Amino acid sequence: MKSEWQTQKLGEVCKIIKGRKPLILKERKEGCLPYLTAKFLRGTSNAEYVSIKDRNSVQVNTDEMIIICDGSNSGEMFQGFNGVLASTMGKIKHNNELDSRFLHTFLDFQFYLFNSKKTGAAIPHLDQSLLYSLEIPLPPLPEQKRIVSILDKSFEAIEKAKENAEKNLQNSKELIESYLNAAFTEGRGEWPKKSLKEVCAFENGDRGKNYPNRKEYVSSGIPWINTGHIQPDGTLSQNEMNYISRKKFDTLRSGKIREGDLVYCLRGATLGKTALVEPFTQGAVASSLVIIRPCESLNRHFLFYFLISPHGQGKIKEYQNGAAQPNLGAKSVAKFVITLPPLSEQEVIINRIKHYFETTRCLESIYLKKIVALDELKQSLLSKAFAGEL
Numbered sequence: 001m002k003s004e005w006q007t008q009k010l011g012e013v014c015k016i017i018k019g020r021k022p023l024i025l026k027e028r029k030e031g032c033l034p035y036l037t038a039k040f041l042r043g044t045s046n047a048e049y050v051s052i053k054d055r056n057s058v059q060v061n062t063d064e065m066i067i068i069c070d071g072s073n074s075g076e077m078f079q080g081f082n083g084v085l086a087s088t089m090g091k092i093k094h095n096n097e098l099d100s101r102f103l104h105t106f107l108d109f110q111f112y113l114f115n116s117k118k119t120g121a122a123i124p125h126l127d128q129s130l131l132y133s134l135e136i137p138l139p140p141l142p143e144q145k146r147i148v149s150i151l152d153k154s155f156e157a158i159e160k161a162k163e164n165a166e167k168n169l170q171n172s173k174e175l176i177e178s179y180l181n182a183a184f185t186e187g188r189g190e191w192p193k194k195s196l197k198e199v200c201a202f203e204n205g206d207r208g209k210n211y212p213n214r215k216e217y218v219s220s221g222i223p224w225i226n227t228g229h230i231q232p233d234g235t236l237s238q239n240e241m242n243y244i245s246r247k248k249f250d251t252l253r254s255g256k257i258r259e260g261d262l263v264y265c266l267r268g269a270t271l272g273k274t275a276l277v278e279p280f281t282q283g284a285v286a287s288s289l290v291i292i293r294p295c296e297s298l299n300r301h302f303l304f305y306f307l308i309s310p311h312g313q314g315k316i317k318e319y320q321n322g323a324a325q326p327n328l329g330a331k332s333v334a335k336f337v338i339t340l341p342p343l344s345e346q347e348v349i350i351n352r353i354k355h356y357f358e359t360t361r362c363l364e365s366i367y368l369k370k371i372v373a374l375d376e377l378k379q380s381l382l383s384k385a386f387a388g389e390l
Helices: 038-042 100-109 111-116 128-133 141-183 246-251 300-308 310-319 343-386
Strands: 006-009 014-018 032-036 049-051 065-068 077-079 083-085 089-094 135-138 193-195 200-204 222-225 242-244 262-265 274-276 289-294 337-339
Touching (some): 141 300, 141 310, 141 343, 222 246, 289 300
Parallel strands (some): 032 083
Antiparallel strands (some): 006 135, 065 089, 200 289
């Protein structure tokens, strides 16, 4: 930090005045102000009002900073509001040595401390003693304003760059979805259409008395596969896999995978989630999954891409039961209709899709790295700003 800058503890230059519990009015009247809760400040709830004459009314104006004092988001700050504070909120009053925007920027920079040092079991709250003990650099007021001005311009450029990277990331995902959809819907009139039951065998897991429970899991043995083991790339997790003993596996009457099978989720929020059983050649499936075993005329990768494509996922809506916990039966999945080109053409389509996936994965990696780098740049600028190196 610059030698000519002073430092002081926050408790010496500012304090938090907490809100109280005023009477909430059912409708807006003359002489009342908005009731400032965290949800209202975030724009996720409608306005309620409080009379300015209410003895529990702690008012705040647009120049003052508001901080959440209680709850999981304690430490989060807002500015630019005129109203009455809720009891979970506080306003930060500071002396004339501080520019309010400089203070706001400094506190935003220290936000990680608020998240890591919350106290309270059921309802966490801001540790004000920690906040007051923080040391804040105090350059002259003109320098504070200059720093804030530079940071504002820099952050605006960073946010614009982040928006572009996030938009490109979304575009890359939409690109592969578009190609997948086209692969199974466009220009396929010359090829026969088959229901999956005509080209696949289906096998549910054993849902009887021998169904494994958690107490029967072992550290190593035969894979016991559930929906949570399905990875985004369509494989099964080896690191997070559950296992049952050979003896338990032998008691199961159905639901045993073979090399080349697929597993398909039949219920819940992950309905339609699909994976090749690779790298496993032996295992059993939980009741939430069904095994799909393609015949010789259907390449397993072609079937996999069909099932995860927007076209294949759209089939779910035709057959799901519409209950609060959506689910399908294996018999419904067997009714899905797939266009079936010759195996040689299936290979061509598979290779093209794989190429698109590899390309988009590279692009996504680039955009994700850019987003991380931009966040790091912002932190670096803040560090330099409060060290006098901006």
